[in-house]
Amino acid sequence: MPELPEVETIKRTLAPKILGKTIYRVEVYLPKIIKNVSVEEFTRRVVGKEIVALKRRGKYLLIDLSGKETVTVHLRMTGKLLILPKGSPKDKHTHAIFDLGDLELHFNDIRQFGGFSFEMPEIGPEPLEDEFTPEYLKTKLKASQKNLKAVLLDQKIIAGIGNIYADEILFEAGLSPKRIAASLSEDEAEELFKAIRKILALGIEYRGTSIRDYVDAENQQGSFQRLLKVYGKNGSLCVRCNNVLIRERHAGRSTHYCPHCQK
Numbered sequence: 001m002p003e004l005p006e007v008e009t010i011k012r013t014l015a016p017k018i019l020g021k022t023i024y025r026v027e028v029y030l031p032k033i034i035k036n037v038s039v040e041e042f043t044r045r046v047v048g049k050e051i052v053a054l055k056r057r058g059k060y061l062l063i064d065l066s067g068k069e070t071v072t073v074h075l076r077m078t079g080k081l082l083i084l085p086k087g088s089p090k091d092k093h094t095h096a097i098f099d100l101g102d103l104e105l106h107f108n109d110i111r112q113f114g115g116f117s118f119e120m121p122e123i124g125p126e127p128l129e130d131e132f133t134p135e136y137l138k139t140k141l142k143a144s145q146k147n148l149k150a151v152l153l154d155q156k157i158i159a160g161i162g163n164i165y166a167d168e169i170l171f172e173a174g175l176s177p178k179r180i181a182a183s184l185s186e187d188e189a190e191e192l193f194k195a196i197r198k199i200l201a202l203g204i205e206y207r208g209t210s211i212r213d214y215v216d217a218e219n220q221q222g223s224f225q226r227l228l229k230v231y232g233k234n235g236s237l238c239v240r241c242n243n244v245l246i247r248e249r250h251a252g253r254s255t256h257y258c259p260h261c262q263k
């Protein structure tokens, strides 16, 4: 569930605590969280290294280590990275502990889909960076016969948007999740571009959305859930037109929208 704003918030809370720290020891309690390499190889490549930079790419967190290693962390559904005092007890969902000297970084994941790797898949541009432009979005929209929900969720087109922010972006833009991407006018594409920027930036400003179990690296909840206008609001009245919001399945995902004012 962590999307761009949540991973960005985790990065920002984690960075001041772990930058410059050395990884003295790694304990992995669930081998499948280490992707593509063995636990032994993973351990050998990270232990003794210094954490030199922390970056985010889409929904991925990138931990740059000395010796030119980069660890990619994907939190998937329920992964959490928590910074805790040395010797903090693990619980049944703690799958790895990184010993950073005076602190520990705990990887906790109830659903067990998240994990660590040295690889980074190819994904589309960062929506809040200059590389993402209205022209780029228009080109991608024109080339797609998929609906807007599917396009927003496609990490190869735009990096970092998941189910919650996709629904909120489409509401902000006044566009139906069912609309075929190629059918958008120039003006509608501009509105969509602006909505993507606005909603994701707001998500970061409010430190992410905590509706199930998202917390940042300091175990603090976000507050963007207070600003949600459609996600999880099916059966409530639309704040824009006062009609009833609905939930339907689009692009294989539960989708919340106003069938009256989202065209």
Ligand SMILES: [Zn+2]
Residues within 6 Å of the ligand: 238, 239, 240, 241, 242, 243, 258, 259, 260, 261, 262
């Ligand atoms: Zn409405």
